[in-house]
Amino acid sequence: xxxxxxxxxxxxxxxxxxxxxxxxxxxxxxxxxxxxxxxxxxxxxxxxxxxxxxxxxxxxxxxxxxxxxxxxxxxxxxxxxxxxxxxxxxxxxxxxxxxxxxxxxxxxxxxxxxxxxxxxxxxxxxxxxxxxxxxxxxxxxxxxxxxxxxxxxx
Numbered sequence: 001x002x003x004x005x006x007x008x009x010x011x012x013x014x015x016x017x018x019x020x021x022x023x024x025x026x027x028x029x030x031x032x033x034x035x036x037x038x039x040x041x042x043x044x045x046x047x048x049x050x051x052x053x054x055x056x057x058x059x060x061x062x063x064x065x066x067x068x069x070x071x072x073x074x075x076x077x078x079x080x081x082x083x084x085x086x087x088x089x090x091x092x093x094x095x096x097x098x099x100x101x102x103x104x105x106x107x108x109x110x111x112x113x114x115x116x117x118x119x120x121x122x123x124x125x126x127x128x129x130x131x132x133x134x135x136x137x138x139x140x141x142x143x144x145x146x147x148x149x150x151x152x153x154x
Contacts, residue, residue, distance in 0.1 A: 010082040017083070018043065018075050025071065034067055035075075041111035043075040048104045060100035062137075065107075065125050069094070069139045072109030073121040077143040080114040085145050087119070092141040100136045102127030109141075119143045 011017060016039045022028060022035045028045070031053060037044035045068050047053075047060075055061045070089055077087045103105055112120045123139035 004080045010080065012133065013083065014038075014040070015082075018078055021078065022075060027067060028071065028074075031064060033071075036106070037108075038075070038079060039074075040074055040079050041114065043072045043109045045075075045107045045109075046073045046104060047107070049102060057099070058101070060102075060105060060127075062094075062096060062100075065096070065100050065105070065137050066092075066094050066139070068105065068107035069109065069123040069125050069137060070141065072107040073123040073139060073141040074109070074143055075110035076121050076123075077113050077114065077119040080111060080119070081145055085147055087143040088146055090142050090144045091152070092139055095138045096136065097138065098127075098134060098136045100125070100127055102129045102134070102136075104128045105136075106133075117145050119128065119145070 018038050029032045033045050033047045036046045047068050053064045074087050074089055102149055107125045109121050112122050121141045124135055125137040126133040127136045
């Protein structure tokens with residue numbers, strides 16, 4: 001998505017920093033989400049289906065869908081930040097394309113443009129089932145770099 005120069009990571013330990021920050025984000029533990037892919041400008045987060053995370057019609061709740069894709073977008077931006085920096089979401093827009101029904105869900109965050117202070121990230125959530133993958137949500141997010149946070153993503 002982003003050009004090669006913009007995708008150059010500034011911290012050779014970015015994978016460890018992202019994993020450590022993810023482990024401190026207790027909402028991910030609460031809902032059962034796991035970090036499954038970390039690369040420069042890219043993060044995937046997986047979530048198995050759980051009935052206790054559903055809304056009244058049996059679909060994964062939009063708040064849960066948004067939670068995992070916001071985190072995937074934020075951590076994707078974090079992969080390109082220098083050591084000691086973190087990110088905060090300053091804006092996002094979500095479009096829900098289909099009911100979130102499936103056996104598992106994957107949120108994918110991909111950096112579109114990485115700036116020194118502001119990064120634009122695109123995200124999607126796919127529902128997995130025996131029939132394959134179906135995109136259920138898209139997100140456009142803006143992340144702001146913050147310093148002195150030791151990589152914490154709020």
